[in-house]
Amino acid sequence: MLGTYYHDRGQVRVGNIPEPQLIQDNDAIVRVTLAGICGADLDFVNNGPEAGVMQGMRLGHEFVGVVEAVGKDVTNVKVGDRVVASAMFVDGECHFCKRDFNSSCEHGGLFGSPMFVEHGGNDIQGGQSEYVRVPYANSTLFTLPEGLATGAEDARALPLADNFATGYHGALNANIQEGGTVVVIGDGAVGQSAVLASSKLFNPEQVIHVGRHDGRLGFSRNKAGATHTVNGKTGDPVEFVKELTGGYGALSIIDTVGNQASLQQTLDMAQAGGKISVLGFGHLFAPVDQPYSASLFRNLTIHTGVVNVPAYMRTLLPLVEAGKIDPSIIFTDILPLADAAEGYDRMLMRTDGTIKVALKN
Known part of the structure; x- marks a missing residue:
């Protein structure tokens, strides 16, 4: 089958790789119809040796598709179901999953990465391929509701696997007040998702988007719902925010x-x-000072954390089906799977007009 894999630092390849097989009784095999390229994939590719990425590792943790086979213990999905996967496979039964902290699952891991490979049977595959093996299918796969299950709506469901769910996670943790002000820093796909989630689901008066690319900030104003934008390369975001908030600054x-x-x-x-x-992973690649004193004396709350995708699916899928939100807007480029390397290049080079690439089978 065709699949995308890591070749060397900054380089991906698309080629023939072995088709996946059921290994554990809770596995499923999914025929992928649409997969996303995520900023985390770019981090893995750019920092391969430091991140533990080995040559030939299959990439991608965002995918939707059709169930092709299931193990004997899989009961929540069946062959023929159209599904979206959580970016992280999770067992759904451990101490943390029961508390809806799925990102801390004791037996979980991330598709298309070297993280916790052993938890999935030492054969963790990426979703940027024709087929993928899914461990813990009962808690990792979610059947798409009728309004999203024809195949034509794959792009609306796919961002719930990670990017839009992450933006929503950030909005929840920022405690946005109705009629208040929220600032989003970063103009990539997660930043656009955070703007979209904030503007559509939390009803603030002002959504201020801080970025470094005029085209992306224009996209944010025109499509994602930002009320104000500022380019940090040509303006001072701190002064901009304070001017819009009577000198006090933002609460979210x-x-x-x-x-x-x-x-x-x-x-x-x-x-x-x-x-x-804080949603970004920049601190993984360069040290960040811990701002305890600055936070303490101003009663600031800093909430970090990886998205708990399964915990949010029951909330977000109905909202997408009903048309309350359309997270598919973040896909500016849809390419054939065979052109995955071109998709990575567009995102790595921040090609004008490109925010996020989806790969179609």
């Missing part, structure tokens, strides 16, 4: 970058008593 901030510079911005633009939600 979502940082989708997560490096030293973005975290400092959140502290500088936060109002005393504010909530800062």
Whole structure:
């Protein structure tokens, strides 16, 4: 079958790879119809040796498709069901899953990555391929409701696997108040998702989007729901936010970058008593100072954490089906799976007009 895999730092390949087989009784095999390229995939490719990525590792953790086979213990999905997968496979039964902290699952892992491979039977595959093996299918796969199950709506369901669910996670943790102000830092797919989730589901008066690309910020205003935008390369985001908030700063901030510079911005633009939600992974690749003193004296809350996709599916799937939100807007480019390397290049190079690429089978 055709699949996308890591070749070398900054390089991916698409080629023939072995078809997956059922290994455990709770496995399913999914025929992938649409897969996403995520910013985390770019991090794995750019930092392969440091991230433990081996040559030939299959990539991708966002996918929708059709169930082709199931193990004898799989009861929640059946052959022929159209499904969306959680980016992380989870057992659904451990201490953390029962508390809806699925990202801390004791037996979980991330598709298309070297993280916790042993938890999935030492054969964790990526979703940017024609077929993929799914461990713990009962708790990792979600049957699409009737309004999203014809195949034509795959792009609406796919962002719930990770990016839109992550944006929603950030909005929840930022404690957005109705009629209030929320700032989103970062103009990639997760940043756009955070703007969309905030504007459509939490009813703030102002959604201020901070980025570094005029085209992406224009997209945010025209499609995602930002009321104000500022380019950090040509303006001062802290002063911009303070001017719009009477000099006090914002009570809700979502940082989708997560490096030293973005975290400092959140502290500088936060109002005393504010909530800062950190989603970005920048701190994994460069040290970040812990701002305990700056937070303590201003009663700031800094909430970090990886998205708990399964916990949000029961909320988000009905909203997408009903048309309350359309997360498919983040897909600016849809390419054939065979052109996955081109899709990575577009995202790595931040090609004008490209925010997120989907790969279609």
